[in-house]
Amino acid sequence: MTVQTIRTQSVIETARLDLRPLRRSDEGLIEFYAGDARVARMTRGIPHPMPPGAVAAFIARALADDREEDVWAMDATRHGGPELMGVVGLDRVGRGQCELGFWVGPAFWNTGIAQEAVGTLVAANPMGHTTAFASVFQDNPASARVLTQCGFAYLGDAEAYSVARAAKVPTWTYARKLD
DSSP states (O other), X not given: OOOOOOOOOOOEEOSSOEEEEOOGGGHHHXXXXXXXXXXXXXXXXXXXXXOTTHHHHHHHHHHOTTOSEEEEEEEOGGGTOOSOSEEEEEEEEETTEEEEEEEEOGGGTXXXXXXXXXXHHHHHOTTOOSEEEEEEETTOXXXXXXXXXXXXXXXXXXEEEXXXXXXXXXXXXXXXXXO
């Protein structure tokens, strides 16, 4: 007999959007927004240009029962808005800790959506972690503001490899204790 554990993922409501698990139907919008060089260059793992099949593989990993990261779509359809404005994820890094990552499509920059999504997700703490970490490239102060406004404290400088830039990039690292 084989016993299989299927991880479920909560839908988390905010004032203007729902954080919901990804769907295969999100592929086109993710490819549209994440394929934008301005988005890809501010992440570690999104390539630019986007190779064929990359988004489908990302969604398949996000839907897998044995995934190490839970990814939510920022979906405002309940309020008459777009079906996908960006994504936010929590990657399990062990010992009750996770790493937060997020991106928002350029059409929704400077709207407060990222802060609302990140703040609500860490407050909900759906995976029951004790600490969340995050890092942003130093040429992305808007994302750093999102983290500090959501209660993350600056830890120090580091560097991370950006696939889109094909280079190591200086980062600021943050942490937040979770309830």
